[in-house]
Amino acid sequence: MAIYLYLSLLPEALIASMLCPEEFGTYYAVGSAKKSRGQAMFFEVDPDFRDPYFRVEEAYARCIPHEDGSLKASVYVSVYRVLEHMDFDVLKHLYLTTMDGRTLELSPSNQIPNEVEQLHLYQEIVPVSPLVVSRLGPLAFIDTIVRNPVSLVTLPAIVFTELQLGELADDPEMGLMENLPYSNRDHLRQCLSDVKTKYAATKMVDRVHSPNIYYRTIKNGFFVGNQKQLRYFPMPSQEEIRTNNYRWFRSANM
Amino acid sequence: MNNYMNWIYLAIVAGVISLGVALYLYFWVIKQDPGTERAKEVASWIKEGSNAYLVKLYRALGILAVLIGAIIAIVFSIQPETAGGGAVTLHFKDGLIMSLAFIAGAISSAISGYLGMRVAVEANVRTATAANFSLSRAFKLSFNAGAVLGLAMVGMAVIGMSLILLWTGTAEAVLGFSFGASMLALLAKAGGGIYTKTADIAADLVGKVEVGIPEDDPRNPAVVADNVGDNVGDVAGMGADIFDSYVASAVAVMLLGASMGLSQAEHIKYTVVPLILCMLGIIASLIGVSLVRVKEGQKPGPALNRGTVVTCIIFAIFLLFFVRFTDVNPGIFWAAVTGLVTGVIIGFTSDYFTNDTRKPVRETARVSTSGSAINIITGFSYGLISIVPSVIGIAAATLISYYVAESFGLSGIYGIGISAVGMLSISGMIVSADAYGPIVDNARGIAEMAGMDHEVIVRADELDSAGNTAKAITKGFSISAAALTVIALFAAYAEVVQAAGVSISISLREPIVVAGVFLGAMTPPLFSALLMLSVTHNAFDMIEEVRRQFREEPGILAGTHKPDYERCVSLAAEGALSSLILPAFLAVGLPLVVGFLLGPNALGGFLGGAIFTGVIFALLMSNAGGLWDNAKKFIETGKFGGPGSDAHKAAVVGDTVGDPFKDTAGPSLNTLITVMSLVASLFAPIIAVFHLFG
Numbered sequence: 001m002a003i004y005l006y007l008s009l010l011p012e013a014l015i016a017s018m019l020c021p022e023e024f025g026t027y028y029a030v031g032s033a034k035k036s037r038g039q040a041m042f043f044e045v046d047p048d049f050r051d052p053y054f055r056v057e058e059a060y061a062r063c064i065p066h067e068d069g070s071l072k073a074s075v076y077v078s079v080y081r082v083l084e085h086m087d088f089d090v091l092k093h094l095y096l097t098t099m100d101g102r103t104l105e106l107s108p109s110n111q112i113p114n115e116v117e118q119l120h121l122y123q124e125i126v127p128v129s130p131l132v133v134s135r136l137g138p139l140a141f142i143d144t145i146v147r148n149p150v151s152l153v154t155l156p157a158i159v160f161t162e163l164q165l166g167e168l169a170d171d172p173e174m175g176l177m178e179n180l181p182y183s184n185r186d187h188l189r190q191c192l193s194d195v196k197t198k199y200a201a202t203k204m205v206d207r208v209h210s211p212n213i214y215y216r217t218i219k220n221g222f223f224v225g226n227q228k229q230l231r232y233f234p235m236p237s238q239e240e241i242r243t244n245n246y247r248w249f250r251s252a253n254m
Numbered sequence: 255m256n257n258y259m260n261w262i263y264l265a266i267v268a269g270v271i272s273l274g275v276a277l278y279l280y281f282w283v284i285k286q287d288p289g290t291e292r293a294k295e296v297a298s299w300i301k302e303g304s305n306a307y308l309v310k311l312y313r314a315l316g317i318l319a320v321l322i323g324a325i326i327a328i329v330f331s332i333q334p335e336t337a338g339g340g341a342v343t344l345h346f347k348d349g350l351i352m353s354l355a356f357i358a359g360a361i362s363s364a365i366s367g368y369l370g371m372r373v374a375v376e377a378n379v380r381t382a383t384a385a386n387f388s389l390s391r392a393f394k395l396s397f398n399a400g401a402v403l404g405l406a407m408v409g410m411a412v413i414g415m416s417l418i419l420l421w422t423g424t425a426e427a428v429l430g431f432s433f434g435a436s437m438l439a440l441l442a443k444a445g446g447g448i449y450t451k452t453a454d455i456a457a458d459l460v461g462k463v464e465v466g467i468p469e470d471d472p473r474n475p476a477v478v479a480d481n482v483g484d485n486v487g488d489v490a491g492m493g494a495d496i497f498d499s500y501v502a503s504a505v506a507v508m509l510l511g512a513s514m515g516l517s518q519a520e521h522i523k524y525t526v527v528p529l530i531l532c533m534l535g536i537i538a539s540l541i542g543v544s545l546v547r548v549k550e551g552q553k554p555g556p557a558l559n560r561g562t563v564v565t566c567i568i569f570a571i572f573l574l575f576f577v578r579f580t581d582v583n584p585g586i587f588w589a590a591v592t593g594l595v596t597g598v599i600i601g602f603t604s605d606y607f608t609n610d611t612r613k614p615v616r617e618t619a620r621v622s623t624s625g626s627a628i629n630i631i632t633g634f635s636y637g638l639i640s641i642v643p644s645v646i647g648i649a650a651a652t653l654i655s656y657y658v659a660e661s662f663g664l665s666g667i668y669g670i671g672i673s674a675v676g677m678l679s680i681s682g683m684i685v686s687a688d689a690y691g692p693i694v695d696n697a698r699g700i701a702e703m704a705g706m707d708h709e710v711i712v713r714a715d716e717l718d719s720a721g722n723t724a725k726a727i728t729k730g731f732s733i734s735a736a737a738l739t740v741i742a743l744f745a746a747y748a749e750v751v752q753a754a755g756v757s758i759s760i761s762l763r764e765p766i767v768v769a770g771v772f773l774g775a776m777t778p779p780l781f782s783a784l785l786m787l788s789v790t791h792n793a794f795d796m797i798e799e800v801r802r803q804f805r806e807e808p809g810i811l812a813g814t815h816k817p818d819y820e821r822c823v824s825l826a827a828e829g830a831l832s833s834l835i836l837p838a839f840l841a842v843g844l845p846l847v848v849g850f851l852l853g854p855n856a857l858g859g860f861l862g863g864a865i866f867t868g869v870i871f872a873l874l875m876s877n878a879g880g881l882w883d884n885a886k887k888f889i890e891t892g893k894f895g896g897p898g899s900d901a902h903k904a905a906v907v908g909d910t911v912g913d914p915f916k917d918t919a920g921p922s923l924n925t926l927i928t929v930m931s932l933v934a935s936l937f938a939p940i941i942a943v944f945h946l947f948g
Contacts, residue, residue: 030465030811037465099466100473101811179892181899185623214898246708250468253897 001071003063005056007043007086009159010212012126013079014045014086016059018071021095025103027073039212040097041125043224046090053085054078083126084156088229094222096215102251104241106221106233113220113232115139118169119192121205123213125222126159133191134202138162142225144202157226162219168192181214215252258519258526259420265533266416272409272536272682276402280373283399288376289383293704296472297379300696303482303823304375308490310827311445312364314834315438319360322437322842326430327353329940352430352936355418359434362414363497367442367490370403370689374489378481378696382706385697385713393548393557393717396693397686401543403493404686408539411435411501412532425508425525426750432498432505433932439491439498440841440925441834444785446491447918449830450483451789453822455913456796463906465804465811470702473810475803475817476796479826481699487917488692488725495925496685499736500678502928504528506742507671509935513749514665524668527582528675531590534576535679538569542683555720558687562601562727565683566594573676585662589655589669590676593738596651597677597731600644604730604873607640608880610888614640618885619905623894626907633885633908637878637915644730644873648737651677655738671742677735688728691721729876729921736924737869743931744861747938751854754942760858766948770856773848774863774930777840778871781926782919784837789914792829799825837922841929849934849941853948857941861934865927872923879916882908 006015006024017024021044028040050056059077066072094106115137122132122141134141138160146155163182167175172192182188184206191205221234242249288294331349377399385392414435418428457476461467467474470481511524542565548557570591577587607614614636622629651673659669698714700706751758760767799822809815849857886905894901934941 026812031808100468100471101813177895179896181895181897181902183900185895216896242708246711247705249708250702251466253468 001065003047003060005045005047005049005077007045007082007091009041009043009126010039011079012082014054014077014082015042016056016063016075016077017073018063018065019073021093021105022103024073025095025097026101029097029099030101031073037099039099041094042097043094044092045086046092049087049090051085051087081127083159084226086157088224088226088231091224091231094233096252098215098248098251100251102248104245104248104252106235108231109221109234110232111234112139112230113137119165119172119196120169121163121165121188122160123163124158124160127155127157129208129210130204131206132202132204133188133195135195136201138220138223139230141202142223142230146225147227157224159222159224161213161222163213163217164219165192172196180217258523261526261530261533262416262420265412265529268533268536269409269412269416272405272540273413275540276369276406276409279398279405280369280402283373283377283380283395283402286380286395287383288379289386290704293379293382293700293706296700296703297375299478299819300378300481300485300700301375303478303819304371304485306823307449307482307486307827307830308368308371310831311442311486312368314831315360315364315441318441318838319357319434319438323353323357326356326936329937332940351422351427355422355427355430356434356437358414358418359431359436359501360438361434362410362431363435363438363442363494366403366407366410366497367494369406370493371485371490373399373402374485374689374693374696377693379700381693381697381717382701382704382710382714385701385710385717386706388550389554389713389716390548390550390552392694392697392713393554396697396717397546397558397690399693400689401686403489403689404539404682404684405543407493407497407685408500408532408536408682411497412529412536415501415504415532416529419508419525419529425505425512428505428508429932429936432501433929433936435494435501436498436925436929436932437842439494440922440929441838442494443491443925444837444918444922445830445834446483446487447914447922448785448788448792448833449826450480450487451914451918452792452796452829453479453483453826454917455789455793455910456800456822458910459793460797460800460804464801467811468702470699472703473813473817475800475810475819476822477699477703478819479796479822481696482823483826484692484695488695489689492688492921493685495921496678496681496732498925498928499732499739500532500681502743502932503671503674503678503735503739504532505932506739506746507668507675509746509749510665510668510671510742513746513753514668523582527586528672530576531573531672531675531679534572535569536682538565538572539680539682539686541565541568542680543686546687553720554717555724558690558720558724559727562680562683562687563598565680566598569680570594583662583664585659585664585669586672588658588662589664589672590679592651592655592658593673593676593735594680596647596673597734600647600734601727601730603643603647604640604877604880605727607636607877608884610884614881615884615888618881618908619888619894619901622885622889622901622904622908624904625900626904629882629885629904629908630911633878633882633912636881637874640877640881641870641873644734645869648734648869651734651738652741667742667745670738670745674735674738674742677731677738684728684731687724691718691725694718694721729880732921733869733872733876733924736872736928737865740861740865740868740927740931743928743935744858744865747861747931747935748858750935750938751942754939756854756942758854758858760855760862764855766852766856767859770848770852770859771863773844774860774865775867777844777864777930778868778923778926781837781840782871782875782923784840785833785919785922786914788829788833789918792826792833795829796822796825841926842933845930845933846937846941849937850944851946853945854938854942856948857934861931864930868923868927872920875915875920875923879912879920882912883916885909
């Protein structure tokens with residue numbers, strides 16, 4: 001029987017499971033009365049991935065069906081500081097699960113979005129989850145936050161997504177906030193104005209922002225980076241999702 | 255044709271044609287493709303739930319109708335020997351006639367409501383299936399299904415009234431028929447309103463807000479009850495509601511016509527005229543209904559509105575010919591046209607306050623960015639303002655129809671009654687457009703639950719939005735018609751009391767009248783409160799049930815286990831029925847208590863107070879509720895942050911507050927004031943003789 005390996009982002013954990021990605025997403029979001037409910041984001045990891053930091057074999061040995069024949073849903077290999085020990089080449093697909101358990105598969109792409117000179121809003125997901133505005137495009141943002149040798153505050157690895165700003169990307173003071181369900185709108189405008197006009201290139205909008213995301217607000221996709229590697233998982237357009245994954249589209253309140 | 259009794263036969267023929275067309279359309283709908291097995295299975299859940307509720311409701315109402323019928327038979331068998339009091343004599347035949355008329359009214363109302371619901375639960379799945387092919391096909395099917403209710407309702411009403419008038423020769427017996435229809439309508443409307451909002455609120459608050467599943471998701475245990483609610487509240491309840499206003503307006507005019515102190519021939523003429531207007535309205539509605547079509551690429555909303563306007567014009571032309579080629583007073587034409595025009599204007603002004611292209615909805619949506627409190631204050635305030643054009647319209651229609659009638663030498667109050675009949679004469683078309691709404695709403699739900707293609711849902715959404723506009727217009731129409739009807743019934747009440755040999759003086763200088771006014775003014779708010787508390791109480795129970803199901807069976811959310819839909823359907827039905835006892839007593843018992851205790855003058859004051867606050871509360875609640883709903887929908891188009899934003903969360907609170915406003919209490923109030931006016935008029939001869947004070 002197949003055993004899958006998942007890198008969960010909410011919470012950060014490496015998990016062995018007998019469930020396929022769609023079933024795992026449903027299980028993780030709604031499938032057990034004992035678990036807390038909510039969105040899930042996880043990567044499917046090559047099951048042959050091994051690192052001395054993770055006791056994968058031990059977890060696989062425990063990943064066997066229950067006595068009643070039902071499949072083992074999860075065996076936690078590791079929690080906390082998982083991402084920094086991952087090799088990003090083993091990440092196969094990213095799965096986004098809605099609050100009510102519908103799952104969408106995102107495939108990796110080499111076509112990283114071009115840097116455009118405008119303001120950006122980043123939702124960091126792992127290892128910390130602040131909401132940040134920046135003048136920097138996604139690649140420059142990764143360089144600053146992960147690879148900058150002179151900065152005192154760096155992360156060993158990061159997963160983040162860029163959120164839509166609409167007209168605010170060019171005009172933070174007067175731009176319309178259509179279809180942008182962000183709280184504390186005035187503060188967001190102020191932060192955007194600050195990075196546009198002041199010296200600092202990035203500014204924190206919300207220190208511990210809930211990593212639950214309105215998927216429709218994702219501008220381009222998910223970025224996964226560390227000192228050496230960068231992977232990008234683009235989000236399909238709303239029209240594509242509507243046509244190909246209508247259930248998920250409805251469930252995600254697109 | 256100046257022998258006006260012959261017109262009654264023609265009215266019966268028109269009623270039979272209307273009923274025949276309704277039956278033809280019913281069988282046409284049944285013959286359409288019901289779709290896939292999955293769609294049929296989902297539709298069968300809704301059908302079974304709707305039938306189960308109606309069986310329970312009609313069984314309870316049947317017992318109540320027999321009980322009230324028996325009381326009426328006894329009470330109306332006892333009549334004072336002389337005008338103004340004295341010894342009593344027994345007239346069993348009169349009592350029996352009144353009792354049978356009452357039961358016939360209740361049965362007719364029940365049949366038209368049942369037929370409407372029956373076609374709705376057959377049409378919903380077929381509309382969803384038709385939407386697979388084209389919008390125009392789905393529209394034709396759903397509108398024709400709505401027309402079954404509209405045409406059956408007016409047909410049944412006209413046949414019933416005509417037969418009773420032919421049989422007894424008195425308008426008083428038709429009053430019994432009207433009371434039966436109104437009594438059933440009140441309970442069907444209030445019960446359906448409680449049912450539908452109980453299920454809707456529970457489905458939304460747990461399913462959408464707590465668990466995060468979308469609307470109409472089959473994993474929601476309350477989703478079938480929610481769809482059943484659309485049928486029992488918006489189709490069966492609304493059908494019974496308009497049936498009651500339609501009959502009551504005609505009866506009020508018949509009573510006034512009978513008391514105009516004219517020659518026997520004139521007396522018959524003015525008693526029969528409302529039936530003739532109904533007959534002309536039926537023919538106009540049949541033509542109007544046949545003209546409502548949508549071609550591929552066209553919007554359904556304008557087609558519905560066009561149908562209403564064209565029907566009005568055709569009716570006005572028929573009426574002009576009728577007045578021109580008979581010896582009837584031409585004032586009738588102007589009074590009826592006044593009512594007709596006012597109805598349309600009030601309907602469209604109601605739309606102004608609930609349309610998302612207009613300021614009230616947009617402003618309420620905008621201020622939602624500051625929280626739910628501001629949303630509620632703003633929506634409530636616009637709801638209060640929305641009363642103004644309608645009340646001005648009702649006041650203008652009252653004055654214009656009164657003075658127009660007077661200027662033609664007709665009784666002014668008779669003119670007011672005619673304007674109400676004119677307004678309601680095209681009910682066949684109005685109800686057809688209104689009943690279309692819940693059918694497409696259900697079709698959308700079935701498409702969603704049966705996993706149909708997203709194009710079907712897009713088409714169903716487009717059909718649904720047109721249904722919401724039609725609904726807003728109908729509400730304005732029915733409230734204003736009810737207002738004019740009860741004004742005429744109020745006058746009829748005074749006439750009946752005076753006919754019993756008792757002089758009536760409803761002056762605010764008399765403390766007993768003032769007491770009556772206060773008691774009457776208190777009743778609509780109290781009635782509204784009872785209905786809304788029933789919704790919150792029942793919704794609380796159902797919320798707990800939905801939570802329990804999700805908690806105890808995780809497979810429901812995972813999609814591996816079917817929820818217990820029946821439990822929610824049963825909870826909603828039992829809750830709705832048990833909640834009706836006190837409101838029913840208020841509607842029937844309170845006018846009698848006031849009348850027998852404080853006398854006919856106080857009862858007149860009571861009716862006046864109830865009419866004024868009833869109309870104002872009905873307008874406020876219907877419009878504010880619609881406004882909150884559409885403000886939320888406007889935000890869901892992406893404005894002010896879109897779904898999930900703080901503004902949206904605030905608007906969802908406003909919409910939930912507005913739900914029982916617009917779908918439970920608001921639409922029941924016009925029936926309440928009609929029932930109270932009918933009770934007063936019906937029992938007026940007895941109250942005039944037997945009362946404690948006053």
